[in-house]
Amino acid sequence: MTGALRATVGHRALVAYERPDGRYDRHYAHWGATDFALRHEIAAETPFADGNGKRNPNRWTPAIDPTPRGRALSFEDAATFDYRAYEAFYVVSLAWVVTAFLPLWFGTSTDDDPHAGVLVAVDSERDAERARRWFRATRAVVRDMVRRETLDEPEAHDYLDARVIEWTGGRREVVSVR
Template sequence: MGHRALVGYRRPDGLYDLRYSHWGGTDPSLAAEISDDTPLADGAVSASLLTDSIARDRILTDYLDPCVHEMLFLVAPSAGYEVTPYHVCWLEWGDGHEDGRGALIGTEQTDEPVRTWFRATKTTLSDVIEMGVLSQRAAQAYLEARVCEEYAGVVYTYTGTGSGSAETDLSGAASESPVQPTSLPEGDRLPPDLHEWVDGTPPNDSTSPHDKRDDERDSDWT
């Protein structure tokens, strides 16, 4: 089955060339294997492009299926092949074919194993849903809030359109982004790369399936 990951290489124009790694999602260790001498981690990253010249947010909405992928790595060749890894969390329940709500958690934000915490929390919520204590919608809203508040996660909606032309990416830059936090972490706990995901993002996410519960704190992101 593999542990799937996507690897985005930042271009001089600020867009990304996107590649696939079948086993790179096992853990963040792939980041240490990518360098100037081994940009494809000695074959761990596919030489074939999934797409080129794609905007960062479009990687999430068009290609990063949270039900399939476990990690995302963003590579900056101009900065000595510095790599920033992210855990990918699937925030929904179901067969995964039409449920594309996901979240990114930067791996440098906590020493606690993120995956262990997330799986345990989601399993507990599954039991709560089956017992009829919470609806699936309420459980998802709670899970998103926990991811954002405790791990400064960035929530997004995967649409799977898979279209990544540079022209489309640039023209869509001024429109409202579906990549947004659901609930705000207290204080300034975002690492620099996660700040970039949310800078300039409107406070309300029109793609969210649930009501926002923290509108009074949305101004912290602007």
């Protein structure tokens, strides 16, 4: 995405808050993927983070929309979304531990399933950029294999899933969604 286009669409993120019943409420944050900063801003005292910063101290604006976009979802359902449309996914535990994930879409063509992908835990924007770069290169090779009919779409997804798990080497959490 070019910088100009990226600036108009925002750095969209979804935030899944764990409920006492083990299910999740999923919320939207338009600029929530910016530098993965919400990882440090969500807390019991600021559950929807502070969208104002120092811009307008007289009127609080949350960084995360307080109205859920999905209620009482299983974790699998909370983590199933259009992986092309979001740059971050956060999971907030009942103890207010926040895990930031980078959504990586498995698509090898524009017609491919937008929900097929993997979530990779990241600890910073720099970490996420490194993961993005590796994944884009790997997916480019897989796309070529699909175009040459060496792999079909399901095989490509299986391969990408296995490669991400191998690449992380158990050093970070990976959630496969398909």
